[in-house]
Amino acid sequence: MRKFKSKVEEIYGDFLKEIRDIERKWQNEWYKSGIFNAEPIPGKPKYFITVPYPYVSGSPHIGHGRTFTIGDIVARYKRARGFNVLFPIAWHITGTPIQSVADRIMKGDPDDIGLYSWYVSLYVSDPEQVKKILNTFTNPWNIAQFFASVYIRDFMSMGYSMDFRRQFTTGDPDYNAFIIWQYYRLRNAGYITQGSHVVLYSPDEGQAVGEHDIKGGDEITIDIMEFNLVKFRLDGSNEYLVAATLRPETIYGITNVWVHPGIRYVIADVNGERWIISRPAAWKLGYQGYDVKVIGEVRGEELIGKYVIAPLINRKVPVLPASFVDENTGTGIVYSVPAHAPYDYVALIDLKKDEKTLAKYGIKDVVESIEPISIIKLPNYGKYPAKDVVEKLGVKDQGDREKLDEATRIVYREEFYNGVMKENTLFPGLGVNEAREKTIEALRNQGAWGKMYELEPRNVYTRSGNPVIAAVIKDQWFLNYGNPEWKAKAFKCLNSMKIIPEKYRKNFEDVFNWLSMRPCARKRGLGTRLPWDPDWIIESLSDSTIYMAYYTIAHRIKGSGLDKKLGELAKRVIDSRGTDNEALSSIMAFFNYVFLGEGDAGKVAELLNVDKDLIENMRREFDYWYPVDERHSGPDLIGSHLSFFIFHHAGIFPEKYWPKAITLNEYVIREGMKMSRSLGNVLPLPYIPTHYSADLARLYIASAADLDSTLDWRDDDVVSTASRLVRFWNIVNDIIRNGKPSVSPDINSLSLITRWLISKVNRTIRDVTMDMESENIRGYVLKAFFDLLSSIEKYLEIANAINVSKDEVAWASWYLLERWVKILQPVMPHLAEEIWHRMGNTTFVSLEPWPEVSEELINDELDIALEIVERTIEDVQEILKVTEMKPKVIHIYVGPTNENYAIINETAKLVGEGKTMGETIRTLVAKPEYRRMADKVANLVSKYIDGTIPRRIASRDVELRAFKELTNYIKSKVNAEVVIQDATNPTYDPTNKAKNALPGRPAIYIEKEK
RNA sequence: GCGGGGGUGCCCGAGCCAGGUCAAAGGGGGCGGACUUAAGAUCCGCUGGCGAAGGCCUGCGUGGGUUCAAAUCCCACCCCCCGCACCA
Incomplete structure (x- = not known):
């Protein structure tokens, strides 16, 4: 493998090095102090968010990165909003792929050995060590264990705010007990049947084959x-x-x-x-x-x-x-x-x-x-x-x-x-x-x-080269998703759920309608054996439907020795083909109590020979966290896992434990191309913290595409995101260097541009809160990071041009930063944490509450006024460009009489009500105050309709004040002397322009240089 | 076939649901300028056409329609992408 170097590394190497150090520092602090480990807090509202656990047959890539990053942004946001957030993780190992890899490495398959050597080398630099690890991969459990451990590292180096204590794998003996419980519940509910079924099959290998066992299986559809x-x-x-x-x-x-x-x-x-x-x-x-x-x-x-x-x-x-x-x-x-x-x-x-x-x-x-x-x-x-x-x-x-x-x-x-x-x-x-x-x-x-x-197509072969045919399996076990009572419950659950983006709801409905018999067990692979017919192993999409419930107690099971007991019981059930009643009823009693509240804690404690408190605590903890508030995933899982997730919850749990929301984001491509192993263009997640940076990647992932569209990872675009991050970093550190001002000024005495910035800050908080509530992650990042960055840059530019006092600038900048750092925390937690501490705080910003909005400081008129000024600057520039004049003095005539503003405001109202131009004019002229000004009214209305007058105008006073305060800024932009004239009372107007001034559209007179 | 999504300027991509402020955000690329010994980075400007005063024309897959006004609403057509199971 060639040595990888990203474009950002080449261009911003030093900067990246600096922020990566910062990232590592805060990751250490966070995970050392366990601030994301969630405990129930009675009375405090909770938020239980999950992302499907990854299948650990290889290293994670940027596609995982996108989904988990979005999940983490939401988790961090909810935490800031005062929720007790549980964001857990576990590892999926059930099924045939890991088994197949182990088999092929055992056989010495050079492709797999090459691929897995590379995976391992992403984490282990010593080639000897890589070889050693690879040798252990002949045992599938070692593959699962290795990748589970590196996933944790990768997730930590992305800064994910997960509770890692609760992790488990789907091959753990206690998890087997959980699945045994689940499948007996399903069977007793009548959701499991047996019958014949057609599969892809290799007679030479004597087994059913999946896509990953087939030569070119990921490229053809069979x-x-x-x-x-x-x-x-x-x-x-x-x-x-x-x-x-x-x-x-x-x-x-x-x-x-x-x-x-x-x-x-x-x-x-x-x-x-x-x-x-x-x-x-x-x-x-x-x-x-x-x-x-x-x-x-x-x-x-x-x-x-x-x-x-x-x-x-x-x-x-x-x-x-x-x-x-x-x-x-x-x-x-x-x-x-x-x-x-x-x-x-x-x-x-x-x-x-x-x-x-x-x-x-x-x-x-x-x-x-x-x-x-x-x-x-x-x-x-x-x-x-x-x-x-x-x-x-x-x-x-x-x-x-x-x-x-x-x-x-x-x-x-x-x-x-x-x-x-x-x-x-x-x-x-x-x-x-x-x-x-x-x-x-x-x-x-x-x-x-x-x-x-x-x-x-006809000629299909396994990766070992044996022919594949269709075969009929006579005694296949099915989950009967066609069961009308089950389906009805699932629909009821779906209808009560939020699906974001909403456009995917239809997909769910279609899938629900079409789901019927689904084989749920195979003869091969890792996982839990079907307890009453242990020749079968419960297949991987069927043993991962309600495991979120397991998160609520996994750490307690592991920590109390119950894992051993449950594992032994599970083994007894399976060894006895389900006939060991004592073992089975212990398992059933335990989970029935903890997850369903059925039975008696004392009895369960007795059966398992543990403390009653332990059992009761688990029940309480489950009851506190459940239901799942949000499951975040990709639309590719709608047709399988996400639907099964809903079905099984609806089929097993009472309504109060049914999931609340599913949120989805699309997949990731790279430089316009699909990522695939055969193309060799998969971007491994471990490259992010080493060749990019966690916060840079998070910022890029969140801003580059809406959830419902494909994210195209382009190094050029990452570079441009990095350039913003550099600007941000410089400005923020300047602000910090200037220090926190000791006195706050009187809001009313502030310059207009400072009030504009303060308004912007508050509006941004308000808007991004709405964005986050509706899971518009991109909107949030665009406003919270990019828009505010340009606002502060604009502010500093203008403040400098018009000589706003240093104190005022420092105060405003600090005002911004105090809030900015908190709203940026979800998307760029490491830099936010660093800034927060550089500002002199000692708490974790990751645990700080979301800033409050000061509605009274939001002032639309200031935005409008600034827009008018900018537009006027553009007009002047355009005139200069077209006329190729060398300007000496530019006179800008601002603010016709108040009457004009009143007419425009009324016009806006009438047109907004759907009145035509003629109707609007007639309506206005009919009013006594405008009766004798038909010409003027007609002129203003038509100028409004044709867009000469902007849709939004400020009052005459604010407009005039904006131009006056910003004169020096305008000057700097047009490179000439600028004189602002009151259009109602100009001091100099040789060509009689002042009378052309309109609300929101000043008149301009440019005096040439001789 | 069934179901879903989409076609926007040199490229990527927002806008479309709630029609006007849209020649159309943002980015990439290109061009010009500032800075620099130079390159890179950074900053500024330009990037549909025309235009000697802020304007006009063309324009958001194609063809129609509704409307004072359409990238946005309606109809028809063309083209592209994704999912369809036992597999994670």
Whole structure:
């Protein structure tokens, strides 16, 4: 691996080094003093926020960083708002991926060894040590343990305000007991069933395979297609040619059966019948619930010219040769419907032209007599849709697979949606989709139907290179999310929850409606065994649905020795296949009491041989923290975990413990590209504190994108964020260096620009509070950091230009900083903590309350006035640019008579009510006070409507005062002498401009240099 | 196919729900200037077209419509992205 260096490091290396030291310092302080370890405080409102625990099969990356950072910002905000916040973490190890990695490292797989060496080297610099650690990875538990420990380091170096005491892994023996409890509750509620199920399967490895076990599994999507088997009895024999089709309803249009002359078919005993099918098909069917014994072989050639009986219609049709037939697709036997299947149509044409083959098999007469049989009426198509499409696409022959596949797709889709069965079928007038169901039913009644599963794409291999097929598992355990009573409860819970951003609610509803049977256990992997059938292991998405409850007591279980006891009990339950009643009822009694309040604490204490207080405390602690107030995650989990989270809570807990809110953020890409291992562009989280900085990354993550859009991590943009951070840091340290002013001035004697800044500060506090309450994280950061940064810069610039007194500037700056540091704490906690202490405080700003808003200091008029001044500066600059004048003196005529302002205010009101320009003018002129000024009113109203006069204006007094106070600032911006004239009483007005002054739009006269 | 999201200036991206202050925030990139021995960093200005006074024209996927007024509302069309399960 090349040595990584970020752009920020190159440009701001020294600065980063400085703030990274600061970060480490405060992390030490925080975690040493355990300020984020949460204890119940009766009477104090609590906030329980969780982010799904990570699956620890590798190191965390910036994608985790985004989600956990957002979670931490919220946690820190809530803490500042006076909540007792619990933000815990644990580690997910259930399932097959970690197991598979261990297996492959054991086997010496070079890819995995390379990858995992790299992961480890992110944390361990000595190559010998890396090797040593890697050697332990042949045991999956060591992988889990290693990564769990480095995740903690990474999370701490991001400054996350988590309670690390409560951590556990999903493989802990006591956690097994918890899951045993959960699954018996679910089973007793009737939510668990058993049945058959189709999975991806590797016969060579003897196990079901997941995406991560498949070669290129993260790049392809594999469909399991359901083929219909249709049995054709060979005329004069008890053997069946078994064809596979996706379109059984086309059986009425059959003209013949295709075989490939070169294929060696097998004769197999299948469930007591004799089937002729391809060898791969026989093999696959053996895994799909059929009892298959191969007893003989027959070459395709030998079948040609024979006849089979088509079921349902009892028609004799010939067996003919076709080269498109593939032994690896379906059964290697195809029944031909040339009117509606492009392949069949083209194969028939090919065969008719192929004199050699016709002669070879002596089938010339038979073939010549075959005509397609049309059985489906399709609007906008002729009698033979297959023919139409084949001709339209210009298919050459049956070797032209690409076009034929396309043609097949078109005909399939068109007929499925728009086709109607004709009179020569069993179901005339029915739509194709309905006819399909009925035809299957009819075939089945005749015993002529079967099912076969096939993968699409067909050639799928495990990472070890073994073929993958579809297999049927007969005794699969399911969670029955389709249970109507369960589903109703889940919906009730969802409807009571906040979903932020709200647009994802629809996704939840869709998922809820569609959820039904979900396999919940596998035969492989880490995790908890299904207690009553321990050959199965509860699968990883099914054992992580209500574990937030476990956070509330995990540290007490670990700290009291209960973990050992529960672990032993769990083992007894599993070893006895659920028959050890004593062990099982102890587990049930314990969790029933702690989580549900059922039963008696004394009894439970007795069963577990512990103090009654311990049990009661756990119950109290659970009851204090629950429910989950907020679960923060990514939308990719809506279709699985987040929905299961709701279902299981609704199914197991009483309503008062149902979760309150789910918040979501989208994923992270890097430099415009998806991050993936194969691209090698994954940004590991451990790079953040070493090659960027935690606060810089937090600031960037929070500001660069809204929660509901993808965050594109771009080093160039990070650099620009860093440049702001540098500016911020310099200004803040200047303020601190100037010290805290000892006296505060009288608010009313302050300069206008200082009052503007104070107003800005208070408005920002008010606005960002609203942003945070609605989880608008980006809005909060943009205002709290970026906007206030430009405000203070603007303030300092203006204050300097117009000579505001040093004391006043220092006072205002300090006023700002005292509040700023507190509202920035959630997003950049380390720098905030440092600033707070440099300001002379000794408490932790991380625990300081959010600042109060002084509503009375918020003054919109000051903003408007400043806007008008800025706009006027722009106007002057534009005039200078266009005229290319060299200005000597610029006269600005501000503030026409008060009457003008009154008219504009009334105009704004009328237009706001929806009045047109004409109506507004008429309404105003109708008033006695404006009766004789129709011209003036009309002029002002039209200037307002066309935008010459800004939508928001200040009073004449404030506007005039702003210009007067800011004269020197204007001067500095336009590089000329500036004279502010009262438009009602100008001292110098050679071109009579003053009368053009409008409210919010002063008139300008520029005197050229001679 | 079903469901969801989206198309904005050279690029990324806000705005759209609650139409006007939008030639359209912010950033990147580019250009010019200040500073510097120089480079980098930093700061200032410009970055749709036209314009000898703050203006005008074109413009937010395409085509229509509603309105005094549309990037924002309505209709149609085109294009792009994501999810669809047993897998974390």
